[in-house]
Amino acid sequence: MIIRRYLVKQVVSTSLVVVTLLTVIMMGGQLIKRFGQAAMGRIDPSILFSIIGYRLPEFLTLILPLGFFIGLMLVFGRLYVDHEMAVLNGSGVSRIQLARLLIPLTVIYLCVQSVLMIWISPWGLRQYEQLISTQAVKTGFDSVRPREFISAGMYTIYAGSLSEDRKNLKDVFVYKRAEKEGRPDEIILAKEATRIEIANDSASVVDLIQGRRYEIYQNSAKYSQAEFQTWRLRIESDKEAKFDSGEVEALSFGKLLENKNDPVVQSELGWRIFVPFTMIVxxxxxxxxxxxxxxxxxxxxxxxxxxxxxxxIVALMAIKTRVSKDEVGMWAYLAVLLVYAIAAALFSRKQKLAPKIKKHIQRVRS
Structure with a gap:
């Protein structure tokens, strides 16, 4: 029991230090990237830390197994270097027995990883997508500069001039990229635009005055045109966000089960179920x-x-791609984990197997 408490304390403290360090490095890179986007007017600076917070669980799903593995390697390595392993072996405790003492801790890490992958990370991605979609147009109009094109989400905005309070724009150009394939892109030209503030409404609303609206189909000469005296452009956040097969990482576990016959959904479902077992491996x-x-x-x-x-990890990612293309089944994840687990078990027994193999070879030669 004393040995178990000692090992658990060492592994937890070391792995948490590694996870914290890797998280700071990765999130620091993301923060620098987001600051650059904010400086270019692509996102609102006020939501920078919200974005980082919502993306944190996604990063932890990859950092936690790596941190746990590095923590184990450092703790076991220190036991050998400080001759503690020799003392333990002399007392009849092998390293395999030490590993058995860490099984409860490994199960705890496995459960934490499962909660992150099945519930917390998809929730964070959904909140992130909702935040970005809500801020896209609002941020675009907040960051408009005279005679410059500003990209914000699906929109590209241009204004010849604007008032000091940034609510009135002149000579406005708005381009909206089609959300889905087969739908037309939209181009709106207006002499003036006025931003409308509506209480308790998260939508971004703009009244466009005296202009034209064009619908243009890609790879086609087909288009439609309409003139207007006033056109209200309204963008609402999608609270009940729906994601296509290319956005399955943000789907809840229940929705994945509802569409489990889709190969892309199967790849994500298998990823969430089997990747936590990398803790045992x-x-x-x-x-x-x-x-x-x-x-x-x-x-x-x-x-x-x-x-x-x-x-x-790379092999599991490759399996995820193969499953999404319907080339292999979801149980390929389990096969990869078993291969590495069997290889690890054989490596662990090399001290016992090597002398026997050596004696067998000498016996054959004689």
Missing amino acids: ALMLATALCEVSPRQGRYLKLFPALLIFASL
Whole structure:
């Protein structure tokens, strides 16, 4: 029990430090990217940290398994370097027995990863998509500069001039990209535009005055034209967001089950169900690859081990692509996990197998 508490404390503290460091690095890169978009007028600076917060669970789904694996490698490596493993082995405790003591902790990490992947990460993505769609046009008009084209979501906006309070624009051009294939793009030209503020309404509303509206079909000479005296452009946030097959990462688990016959949905469903079990494979791989001599240092095998664990994640991503193309079934995820688990089990037994194989070879030669 004392050994288990000691190991759990070391693994949790080390893995949390690694996860925090990797999160800061990844989120820092995202924050710099978003600051650049805000400077270009593509998003509202006031929603920067909301965007980062909603995307955080998505990043944690990849960072947490990696942090747990690195934590295991560092803790086991330190046990070898500080001769603690030799003392434990002399007391009759092998590294496989130490790994068994960490099974409850691994199950906890597995449950946390499952909650992140099945519920929290999709919820964050839905909130992120809703936030971006709500702010797209509003941000575009907030950041309009005279005689410059500003892109905001599906819209491109141009104004010849604007008032100091930014509510009245002159010589307005608005281009709206089609949301779905087969639908027309829209071009609106107006002499003037006035922004309308409506209380308790999250929609972005603009009254366009004296202009023309064109509907243009891609790869076709077909178009339609309409003149108007006043045209109200209204964009509402989609609270009940509906996502097509290309946006399944944001679908709730229940909706995935409802459309489980779709190959793309199957790929996402298998990803959420089986990827958390990489925690168990991480424990097995760390147990198999952690052995080092005190002179070598605990970092010697860290990089090769990271490459092996990264190859597991890459293999699962490749399976996700194959399943989405209906080339393999969803159970291919399980096959990949089993292959790595079996390989890890064989590596763990190499100390017992190597002397037997060596004796067998000598016996054959004699």
